[in-house]
Amino acid sequence: MDKYDAVVIGAGNGGMVAAIRLLQGGAKVLLVEKHNLPGGFATSFRRGRFEFEASLHELNDFGPKENGGDVRALFDELGVTDKIEWTPIPDAYRLICKSEGLDALMPFGKQAYINAMEKQVPGSRKATEAFFELAEQTRAAQAYTSSKNGVVDSSYMVKNHGNYVRTGSYSVNEVLDSIKMPDKAKRILNAYWCYLGAHCDDLSFSHYASMVVRYITRGAMMPKGRSHEISLALCERIRELGGEIWFNTEAEKILTGADGGVEGVTLKGGRQIKTRHVIANCSPHVVYGRMMDKVPERAVRAANARKFAGRGFCMFLGLNKSADELGIENHNYFLYDTMDSVRQYELMKSIDTNRVQATVCLNRAYPQCSPAGTAMMYFTTLYMSDAWGEVTARDYAKTKEKVANIMIDRFESDTGSRIRESIEEIAVATPLTYARYCGHPEGGIYGYESQYWDGLNPRLQMMEHDHITRGLRFAGGYSMRLSGYSSAYFSGDITGRQTVGDIKKEG
Numbered sequence: 001m002d003k004y005d006a007v008v009i010g011a012g013n014g015g016m017v018a019a020i021r022l023l024q025g026g027a028k029v030l031l032v033e034k035h036n037l038p039g040g041f042a043t044s045f046r047r048g049r050f051e052f053e054a055s056l057h058e059l060n061d062f063g064p065k066e067n068g069g070d071v072r073a074l075f076d077e078l079g080v081t082d083k084i085e086w087t088p089i090p091d092a093y094r095l096i097c098k099s100e101g102l103d104a105l106m107p108f109g110k111q112a113y114i115n116a117m118e119k120q121v122p123g124s125r126k127a128t129e130a131f132f133e134l135a136e137q138t139r140a141a142q143a144y145t146s147s148k149n150g151v152v153d154s155s156y157m158v159k160n161h162g163n164y165v166r167t168g169s170y171s172v173n174e175v176l177d178s179i180k181m182p183d184k185a186k187r188i189l190n191a192y193w194c195y196l197g198a199h200c201d202d203l204s205f206s207h208y209a210s211m212v213v214r215y216i217t218r219g220a221m222m223p224k225g226r227s228h229e230i231s232l233a234l235c236e237r238i239r240e241l242g243g244e245i246w247f248n249t250e251a252e253k254i255l256t257g258a259d260g261g262v263e264g265v266t267l268k269g270g271r272q273i274k275t276r277h278v279i280a281n282c283s284p285h286v287v288y289g290r291m292m293d294k295v296p297e298r299a300v301r302a303a304n305a306r307k308f309a310g311r312g313f314c315m316f317l318g319l320n321k322s323a324d325e326l327g328i329e330n331h332n333y334f335l336y337d338t339m340d341s342v343r344q345y346e347l348m349k350s351i352d353t354n355r356v357q358a359t360v361c362l363n364r365a366y367p368q369c370s371p372a373g374t375a376m377m378y379f380t381t382l383y384m385s386d387a388w389g390e391v392t393a394r395d396y397a398k399t400k401e402k403v404a405n406i407m408i409d410r411f412e413s414d415t416g417s418r419i420r421e422s423i424e425e426i427a428v429a430t431p432l433t434y435a436r437y438c439g440h441p442e443g444g445i446y447g448y449e450s451q452y453w454d455g456l457n458p459r460l461q462m463m464e465h466d467h468i469t470r471g472l473r474f475a476g477g478y479s480m481r482l483s484g485y486s487s488a489y490f491s492g493d494i495t496g497r498q499t500v501g502d503i504k505k506e507g
């Protein structure tokens with residue numbers, strides 16, 4: 001039997017970063033990936049003369065060299081920053097909610113954002129400043145928690161991160177109300193909620209605020225070669241450090257010993273790998289439901305208590321005219337029916353009522369991403385129920401086409417640009433595509449939903465408690481940092497380092 005200090009299952013964002021951390025900690029590592037290429041959702045694909053980005057709208061918390069964020073610092077430590085060619089995203093977002101008369105282009109940069117908000121909502125300056133102050137304190141407190149692997153000194157926390165402790169158990173809306181944020185400013189500020197996939201009555205303030213402050217103060221970046229460029233850089237680094245990556249290799253079983261702890265992994269086809277440490281870059285539902293014969297009851301209960309977050313739908317268009325010719329002005333659009341996120345969330349449960357879209361025209365950030373005289377767009381939405389699970393095989397193609405048409409109509413009517421007649425390539429991914437591609441239940445692309453009791457703070461503080469089976473830890477969108485690129489990278493960082501600690505403790 002082959003023997004490794006650790007096996008990482010899945011070469012998604014979390015899995016690849018975990019593998020590098022393990023290697024940097026001196027472990028002998030095998031990374032297995034069921035596909036023939038790395039990245040999970042972090043990849044690209046070609047149709048005709050277009051190379052489409054599969055998922056990333058913009059990378060948060062990377063930032064330029066002179067104002068680098070935590071992801072840049074992590075990439076520097078991993079040794080991958082300079083393997084990737086980056087391009088900045090021009091503006092934070094354009095929010096359009098026609099029914100509420102909103103059309104706001106919001107810039108990056110704290111002062112520029114506060115000024116733009118004041119212009120949109122006169123009298124909002126003080127509240128927006130208060131938001132950024134609280135958000136910055138929250139970010140600092142979370143950095144402290146991560147640096148302690150979740151085992152924090154509560155008196156230190158109260159003394160040094162008082163506002164974080166005070167706001168930690170409240171929702172976005174509760175805290176924004178308490179700082180007297182005018183209603184319209186609240187609606188503009190809350191535009192990013194669909195990136196986290198939980199509505200603002202549920203979403204914890206500290207989670208949302210720490211994301212927004214990172215976006216606005218550092219700006220967002222995009223790798224020129226799509227997210228696949230990052231995935232390739234991470235793989236190259238794993239190999240430079242002596243790690244092994246086996247593609248086209250699915251892990252079928254995690255083997256456990258008499259103590260219930262990890263003893264090995266069985267690959268599809270029957271080959272067995274001996275290891276006492278597994279990092280799973282997939283969901284606990286899949287690991288406990290399919291990959292393990294003996295599962296502690298506490299683990300089953302913990303997984304079942306959680307709620308699946310948004311199931312993905314994405315339409316990709318290659319257009320035979322330039323963004324200028326088509327009248328596409330911006331990189332990143334949020335198009336909503338209502339800025340009441342609770343109502344909007346309800347509408348996103350059904351195929352008939354979901355009209356939300358987060359739409360990107362990559363040419364606005366990187367004009368050369370498609371051939372001269374063309375443009376490339378992707379339109380993403382989330383379903384807050386398993387609505388696509390109820391679509392029959394017979395209705396599937398028809399339903400895809402219906403939703404794609406609605407997305408095109410909405411973009412045209414909300415922005416005034418004309419794209420339909422210029423479509424050269426079209427591809428559509430539904431929750432079924434995502435379920436098949438990464439193996440996540442119901443086609444979820446955002447892991448487990450952030451809820452009051454299960455948001456970022458509780459997960460960070462309970463991560464050792466969640467370590468139920470000896471030798472088994474999780475990285476990626478279903479783990480302690482929740483979903484998204486930066487979060488998945490951070491979870492791989494934490495889990496990789498924790499596992500190095502576990503290996504060292506065993507001697």
Ligand SMILES: Cc1cc2nc3c(=O)[nH]c(=O)nc-3n(C[C@H](O)[C@H](O)[C@H](O)COP(=O)(O)OP(=O)(O)OC[C@H]3O[C@@H](n4cnc5c(N)ncnc54)[C@H](O)[C@@H]3O)c2cc1C
Nearest residue numbers: 010012013014034040041055057250251476477484485488
């Ligand atoms: C359309 C779309 C748009 C998005 N937009 C953004 C965005 O703009 N910003 C953002 O931050 N996030 C965005 N996301 C979410 C982001 O892509 C994910 O949160 C993140 O990539 C998840 O990373 P992960 O580490 O969980 O790995 P995943 O991407 O889930 O990959 C898991 C990997 O494990 C492999 N695997 C699973 N089981 C096995 C097994 N048994 N054996 C071997 N291999 C296995 C899979 O093949 C896959 O490669 C978007 C996602 C989608 C789909």
